[in-house]
Amino acid sequence: MIKKEVDRLELEKRKYIRGRFKELEVYREEVWHCNRCNMCKEVFGWYMKSAEFSDLCPSFTFNKYDTYSSQGKMHIARSLIEGDMEWEDSEELLHIIYSCDMCGACNINCLRVMENNPLEVFKALRARAVEKGLALPEHKRLFESTIKHNNLLDAPKDERLKWTEGLDFKIKTLPQESADVLLFTGCMYPLETKVRDTLKVIAQVLKAGGVDFGFLGADEKCCGLMQLHVGEVGMFEQLAKDNINTFNELGMKTLVTPCAHCYHCFAYEYPEVGELRFEVLHIVQYLDRLIEQGKIKMGKLPREIVTYHDPCDLGRKSGVYDTPRKILNTINGVELREMERIKDQTWCCGAGGGVLEAYPAQSIWTAEERIKEAKVTTGSDTLVTACPWCEYNFRNAVENTGAKMKINNITELIARALNKEGE
Template sequence: MALQDYLRDMEGCSRCSSCKWVPFNQVKSWRFAKNCPSVTRHNLHAFSGSGKMIMGLSMVSGRSELNDTVTEIIYRCQLCGACDTACKVYRDDIDLMDVLLALRAHCVEQGQLIPEHMLTIDALKREDNVFGEPKARRGDWAEGLDVKDAVGEKPQVLFHAGCRYSYDPDLRETVRGAVRLLRSAGVDLGIAGADEACCGGRAFELGYQGESENFADDMVSRVKATGASVLVTACSDCYAAFNYLYPRMGKELGVELYHITQYLEKLAGEGRLRLRQRVPKLVTWHDPCHLGRKSEPFTGEWKGDKLLRPVTMKRTGKKGVYDAPRNVLKSIPGIELVEMERIKGYAWCCGAGGGVLEAFPEFAAWTAAERIEEALATGAEALVTSCPWCLRIFRDAVEETGALLEVYDLTELALVSAGEGVLAGGAAR
């Protein structure tokens, strides 16, 4: 839908600024009451969810024009969706997240492009990944692993690593660990290797919705070609694309979809994954936006007055994946989970999403540092998450700030507990 199609949403904004705060029931302190990295960092109302909607309204009403300044404001946002969750506490008739996406699509349509994002899109077009790394090397990370080639060997479960895990050398051991963990549970697992491609979610968020759709089509055919009946991804971004974005675009993967945390929970529940080794650690859990509120399933598009839209069709952020990772953590002997103040649907973003890491790395780092502070405030020794983007930026932030905090992917702790690895230097080996 074009920006003007969201006119009712935009002019519905009462400017109450709830979008800037953790839902008020859950405000637990002065320090961690804010939910939106964009306006918290930049302060002008334009940076908030409300502000971006009003800018959209202003442009659609012919009061102002899209230019570089406005474009930058639109893109200085991780699209984390916290504003949408907060707004929807009180509103049934505004889909704030959709307006933010429409604003970006509008920028692209109008030729207002962010140079770093153009590089990403070029990379995608050229190499099927957001980094522009050679597509032929996409499967290198799995070298030597006991895992099927999904193309041809027809595994029951297709493991989708995603761009970040495939190419980030620092995270290679993490994703390899995930595969070892699944294999240790006897999962019939395959990877597509060089035939895996980007999910296209990032392109959608950058405003290149057409590109994204191409990737989705491509992904559907690739998955179908493997013959797998289950798809497990270790990447939260990909999970959100598969679970929400594809259905929204009318694309069906035709497989049972799991995020790795969900699948580990399932395996543990079935007794196939035995987490017996003690991992004595006080940890806190970071809900990745894409695993949490942004992965909420698509429930159809409501035509007409949203005030009359059934509640079941309103995305509230409540149906994200929140319990699975916590259940897995709690099932690891020795782990004590202490929650941060901003969690689940109102979790603070890691800072990496929405193209911010690429275009505005300083802002991304600031956002991550905020989360690190919040994690430290719990007294936890370690921050655990389950998204390569979150993992990357948190590890960088810890290094940058010198914070005494270990950062793990959930699979790393599970791997250790399953007796398949040891913790070393803030990562599992």
């Protein structure tokens, strides 16, 4: 099959990379179809450029044992479905299941080769673990934080307002006021001090573009994707129902979010739960629209070499690859250089799927590997991304290694170029 045809099929099948909330036993035929081809472990052959950066699965590469790969977990699922093993048979079982970032890299290659959906199987595995009361302690704390504060970071609700301090304009608070656009901030940007200032920059760029926008303030609730990914399907569905009702009652035209997790959740998971009577866009899609409409005009920046990291939930799971690259290539003075593993073959940042919380050593190692790839293969000064979780973990990796690499959200480059307008 020629490459063009494979790419077409991959786009058609992308709709399957989402939660369908099925029981583990439904995937019996799927797990039996795993033929141990090893395609889940490495970059797809057509896109592989070197042995050094050929690995695709962080869990397998870090733990160096086949059981941690997608095909290994598929066989665990088969054994559990067929009764060949029980959940109590191995103390390592939960570690194997939960050390996966849920990045979907294996899923892309498996769809191409076998038309299987291992990511769906892993969601069902984790859901069954939670049903049996086997959720990891670190993930139970996420559930408790959600119940208590409606966020993942165990932060009081009023902390969601901290990022607005110092702005020279007031942001509308919905539903007390009305606006055309809802800026859904997510959990990480407003509540994590390492990346909080990025959200302020995003608001300033929207203001400069003349956007009529507001936010939910302290009343914003978590999107629920993390809960879904670690197996708490019931909590996800309740959050989805609550949020859908809230959003639909606002009367806004467009929901814009800078979080790749939230974007994928709203655009691809929520329609499984209820009807969304508004448009859902990631911030890069919305800013691209403003640039096209001439509402954002940018000047020339001093020469800067950058590389772009595709967030898994924005790129691989949602198909948004070209828009951020288009924006970067629009900024005069910015030279975009690509890493070896990009787009649907990208290497995960390591912060997803509950790994950041439960396995911090693996998480930071994964981010450090990406920083290394960015430096070795592109010589870039700056790694640009479009997700707070990626941004946070890469900042940690830079601090941990002392690497000379700036970590920026793509909106930060736009903001700097806005200040150069007319030059």
